[in-house]
Amino acid sequence: MTTSSGRPRIHPLIVMLVAGTLTVAGATTLLPVTAPAEAAVLAAGVEDEGAGCAVPALPEAGALPSITKLPDPFLRLNGTRITSATDWQCRRAEIKKLAEKFVYGEKPAKPASVSGTVSSSSISVNVAHNGKSSSFSARVELPSGTGPFPAVVVLGGFGADTAAIKAAGAAVINYDPYAVGKEGTPRNNKQGAFYSIYGASSSTGLLMAWAWGVSRIIDVIEQSNGSILKADATGVTGCSRFGKGAFVTGAFDQRIALTMPIESGSAGAPIFRGIPGEGAQSLSSAYGEQPWLGDAFGTFTGSPARLPVDTHETVAMVAPRGLFVMDNPHIANLGPKSASVAALGGAEVYRALGAGSNITYWSDVTDGTHCASRAEWRTPLQQHIQKYLLGTGNAAGTMRISSRAAGNLAEWRDWPTPVLGSTPPPASSGPPPSSGPPPASGGCVATVSVNAWTGGFVATVQVTAGAAGTSAWTVGLTLPSGATITGIWNANRTGTSGAVQFTNVTHNGRLGGGQATEFGFQATGSSGGLTPTCSST
Template identity: 75%
Template structure:
């Protein structure tokens, strides 16, 4: 089943006009899918053997199919995502089996029970339910493990909490040859599937039961998932592998979670061999990559992309290097490129700009955005845009890891959304995205700036560079940043407020585009491009 693409793109600009805020909004937030895997019917070419994988120090191109071609439309992503899913199952997590032959259970105001039968084997488990005030049916957030998640804020926002014990489905402390729990009772103690994917299978079965219920208590089409530390790893994988989950919120997930595998060895994070050996979180096949992650045909930026265009709120801790926060920020920035290409750039948030360095603390900085995300994706009453807030001490550069360009994906099934502006104050032209429809004669390129996110004291913007009627082999964009300071930039080389291309994104065919982005401190007021030139 294919869902209609309904996109929200929100840009909030704090103007130097008292407390006035201008919001540019298009459409409405995407909803979760009605099925666990939309691409299950997609033909996937034969996957490579582990021994034949080439070494690539850069992140794999999420837009490149297994046959070497690149996707061209938004609708192409459905089957490209399925390829990523199969690669991740084979080389990283182990297979997530489809829905078993029989899934039954009950939903009450205090709990969910799950009974599974498949190929003559049976297992069962349960989860506790806490309802918020008011009358149902309620959206719900599955909370893994019982710590690190702000359950009070979740319930105060109007969502139920489903307290899920992952160990009932995949138990820690077992050898890989004798895995235990409800998943392994069905698929065998020697299954090569790791605990994270087993935990994901368990949440999918909870959603099956909720979907089969009478719908008076919980809403199956408004489900979220969260957890911290090892349970943040689980939440990350759960959201990536079940498209019925509307909102995924991993917290401080560390190695085997959000951080790119390729970045972990150089960051001082928990090593891949340690993460693989501590518990059987990852699939058995990952064991051959612990010392050579550059051979992996996938990386976690593509797990981020698998969540797209659904809501994603990654919470991270920049104060603990062992968690790999720099590598996690790279994963978020890489996956955000897929979000943007799908027209859903406002649906991803990465937030590591926090003061409290304690692991899995309930942080005040996250409380408001947490409730805004619940309102937007589960209650469907909000439209707050996502934000990228990376702590300076743990800032990764996507340009260090990427040698691919983000394509402009067309889709005849997704008409361009209309844009409306509402505000209590007039807006200066420099506050709006700046662009020129075509470059002046001899200029060779044009540049269009969009402010992606704004917060008190900072902002993130992107600039799309487009070649004119002839191909170009390099470009230079001049920026005007009158009320702020650029602190980091990706997919370009900066000299003050002048940005030139990287070696991998300077050559553009006639009419083709590429994009760079930057983060800054201060105000976004007056941000603009003042010219684009090409040799």
């Protein structure tokens, strides 16, 4: 299917949904990934695929309850949970609207007129909307060889290693975010190309303004003749404040095939709810330092638990496209523990969509210098470019979480991860059917997948009912010597080490024949070989 301009509606490169690899501080574990009926598309053909979704009225800030756990990314605003991959598009649209209203400010749709030029050395952008106009430009560096080339937009000239990017075969677009949204301005007098169009008192923060600027660059590339840069193979990267910008840019434009934020800190990847307890830059400091976040976020700096959205859902907005989050465990002010929780939480959406191999979080680095050029990242950086921008690689995503700053997802999660198929099950049919092992003739079957790192692991257990169904179930397993459970969700537990039993909670004990549910736990120590048993009544 093509648009009126002839551009493919979806990225032609399709990733095979194979088992992902999760490696944290040296330990490697194969992760079973359940694939939905459709393969995971790496990039969309439009900026916002969910623009046509009917999003219910959003709550007002004064009516928001305090929720200490991370919001359930699979829970719709109407209180029902999504059950199919096709549901995700409109659930993502809800998350987008929540994030715009309470965190970043609104990202306007494409302006009435966007024009410009693409050359081997620069891109010019001219925007006109509602009688107002603005313009800005970006510098282009081409790799060796013959184009057209994919390209990585580098915010502020401060992101992933540009030499490695070009050596991998991608162009570099050096984008100055300050031309679109200047720092050092008061919130009621914001300056730059974005605010020339939408007003100096716009409530939209700089991060979203910067994201808008990258989207307009992509518009111009799409309109060019395609001889220099490819219109459907764009990545984005940045470090520190520009890492915040890269994170938001990739989340809010689905044409971006690869998002690579680096050491983004508060207002970037770290979960807002975790920042106060980690000793990272406080939310009030991040909000006040620069108008990065939207004006509405000011009411949440002292009460992030009232936010109806958090950054694990910003991570999820990138799914199933490529995401490579690079972090620094040596600087607590950057909130690396909270960032690892955001990555692990968002990875659950990737896994549910059958795209678990498309996300990488890497904080296992030795050099503690902020925004250093790190040898550990060079090879995976080039592998990501090959996979998502060139279509010549298939390296699986990894989770290399440093033991210096490993967050505990179990402390923040009380929701299960569904297996999302291509179509929803019949109404009132209970939990979605399992696409794992065939159901037993009676009783139940339990299977386990593990995300492991040096010193800890997360285990997800799927319980599948036999033909007769269940009214209650019990799962038993024996943990390796030295392993201790530190947190659990969607099950009751007896014991924390050795032989442990798990039983259903109220909402997930009754399963129809062949139906499945999940629970999970996080533990310290080695995962070893976990062999669960299952019994039911």
